Amino acid sequence: MKHLNKILVAVMMVVGLSSHAQDSNNPWAISFGANAVDTKASADGGKNWLDRHVTTPFAVKKNWNILPSVSYLTVSRFIGDNFSFGVTGSVNKINKFVTFSPETPGHDSRGYHVTNPGDLMYYGADGIIRYSFMNLINSKIIDPSLSIGGGYTFFGDSSYGTVNPGAGLTFWFTDNIGLELATKYKKSFGDRTEGDVDFATPDAPSHFQHSAGIIFKFGGKDTDGDGIYDKDDACPEVAGLKEFNGCPDTDGDGIQDSADACPDVFGLAALNGCPDTDGDGVADKDDDCPEVAGLAALRGCPDADGDGVADKDDKCPTVAGPKENGGCPWPDTDGDGVLDKDDDCPTVAGPASNRGCPEVTSEALDNLKVQARSVYFHSGKATFKTADVPGRLDAIAEILKNYPNAKFSIQGHTDSDGSDEFNQKLSEDRANVLRDALIERGIKAENLNAVGFGEGTPVETNKTGAGKAKNRRTEVILQK
Template sequence: MKNLSRLFFVAVLVASFSASNAQDKNNPWAISIGANAVDYYPVGEDTPQGDYFDEYFNVDDHWNILPSLSTISVSRYLSDGFTFTATGSLNKIEKFGSNVDATTGAETTNSVDDLSYYGLDGRVSYSLMEVINSKVIEPYVGVGGGYTWLDDSGAGTLNGTLGFNIWAGEQVGLNLQSTYKHAFENSTRKHFQHSVGITFKFGGTDTDGDGIYDQDDACPEEAGLEIFNGCPDSDNDGIQDSKDDCPNTAGLAEFNGCPDTDGDGVVDKDDNCPTVAGLKTLAGCPDADGDGVADGDDKCPGEAGPAANNGCPWPDTDGDGILDKDDKCPSEAGTAANNGCPEVKPTEEVMKTLNEYARTILFQSGKASFQKSTDQVLQAMTAILKEYPNADFSIEGHTDSQGPASSNQALSERRANAVRDYLISNGIAAERLTSTGFGESNPIANNKTAAGRKENRRVEVKLKN
């Protein structure tokens, strides 16, 4: 009953150690179960004990082994490679060093009655796994203390430990360990305790089950990949969803995860022609004739033309070099000056009629002002000129020879200009008309007769080339 009480006490203390630290790393907890061996011999004492590490591996003569589950440890990772471990163990001591026969010098195992052995120890250990850069073998060193009972006596101990974990996976490993316990009471004696066991790590939380613990998982509630710290890449294009503009369609990093099927530099989601290479300016659609109209909207995709004409060139039906859209006479060849219409020149007959009117213009005597009866003549001339909007005319004034020549010259200029002003004021473009006075220099009849002088006092209209 007494031994069971001690074992129960050990179990309670181990459980209390297991709750002594808060969680702060993936799988921070570990539990180890196994067997232990106690060796009282190689501890630097006189017979029946021996020098330090003397016959350290003499299992048969010195090790006390309880061939059953005899050790249990609970560990809690602290930080930066440090771990706290609480261990409870039991054993039976039957070998306590060795005796040497004084006569023969023969050495025999020093046997004792089955002494009950119980230990409760705590230590802080430091992992050297990163030092040796290994993912499997984890050596560690530790220091701590505890209390050991040997049968009915007990004493505190100062402990030093060297051990190895050999990990078969992320959470399961084989533990090998040797601890030197320096007892502070002779009743317990200093000794070595070796152990071997299986270690199980636990305590990590992986909410989304992606194999990345929540503590290191940037997306703890959404299964993802280790390369993206636990965040998903739904389309497997190497770009995590949170940075992927097209998370459900595999694409390219240069387009933030969006595809460009036709390779034209316009991503499919913005490409109006995603399977045919095209131009960025035309939303990814091609323009075979280079006229700026996408082929799909171009009624003449093989021939350049303006967008206003659906990509087709403007026609020039009459072949006069003026496109139908600008040609007021698209079916009749004309000139640009006449908006595509033919230049209509007044005939000789028309010019004859025009001059018949012009010669009947009557002025006030010696002046450039018109007589009232002349108004109808001028209106008739205006009407004729309007029929030929692209023809230019020269208005010429003439006088008879009576009076000074200089006066006649000036009068002829004023009268020619008066006719021009009238025509302009009645709708004839000024740039189509010029006026010139010739005075008495170009008579058409004899100035010596009244009839001749009358004919010489005239206005003539000439067609300009």
């Protein structure tokens, strides 16, 4: 057993020196099982080299030496491009040694004679470079290979080197476990280094060594434990699915989370993994009405009257109307044929030619004239004179309210007392006083302007007190 220790030391040294990775998944492999040694190849004789080496290769009972236990161990590491390098230690017991001795009694019909050298111990320490054809044939199970290597054989008390061409076939049951079958021809070179044996055999017998065993690949890293090695895992920190290169699909909708706009909710591929409860083609996350089928243009909400305003925002959902009017048709409150949106006077009927406002009648103008001229002022002042003025102002305002878009000029006048400059200023003040009074009564300021005419346009003579009183007046005139 002293040679077995040598084999184990050699194996450990080579494993320690090997630095190339098999791959990022399973860089290491260990195989072990039984081996058989066939010495027929070393026997002389036969018709030729081919006859000696190839004929009767499977004469197991006749020529093979098999130790009925685990008798070999191989440790290997992949070095890339389908190549791996490994070392093998093997042990056997030689009780069938084949020689070519046609003169010796007991030989077979071809002249070969099998002898028992007395349970001769056999040890081998070999290095091997293996080339796998598994990827070339695109197989996940069948793994044929060729190999070349060399080693050292301990044959009884003798030892010698060999060159070892070989072939193998592995059947992978899983990604990591397989059945390994291999054979190699160990061509010896050199003389035996020590001792002789007492049977007719070459100094350094060449031989076939066959093996069958279990192989394990290991060393791969799978951080997230999803069965996909980090090298091939696009999401190595999160457990995922093989079909997504190790990335997760949390909601199980067939779309990996990184491409799923709704990773926690089962959805449709057409909507980037988001659901569409109402089936309107708008994802629920973008659908303002997810329970009711609607239009994409209205963020998934329906529009029953087709006016472009979603029903939820439509004040008149069953009657078409413009968005500017809340989805309702424009009203015509005063019934004058001009829609309120175009009607400057929506509550007062008027012709379209005047934008829905009534035309100022001559009767209204005459009434304004009467009422305005009845508003009197104190002499030399812009204050109303008589107690009935508020009633006159109310009457004027009511007339003007009937013509919301009409523009009127408030004119102020004076009598002849005082200077021209004083009277001009006084007339302007009187016009503004009336204008302010009408604005207070609801007339729009932009419809009224005030202007003073001083003493220049009297309606009565300034030679009498009664005439002067009438000249201290205002007028409300329609502006064309």
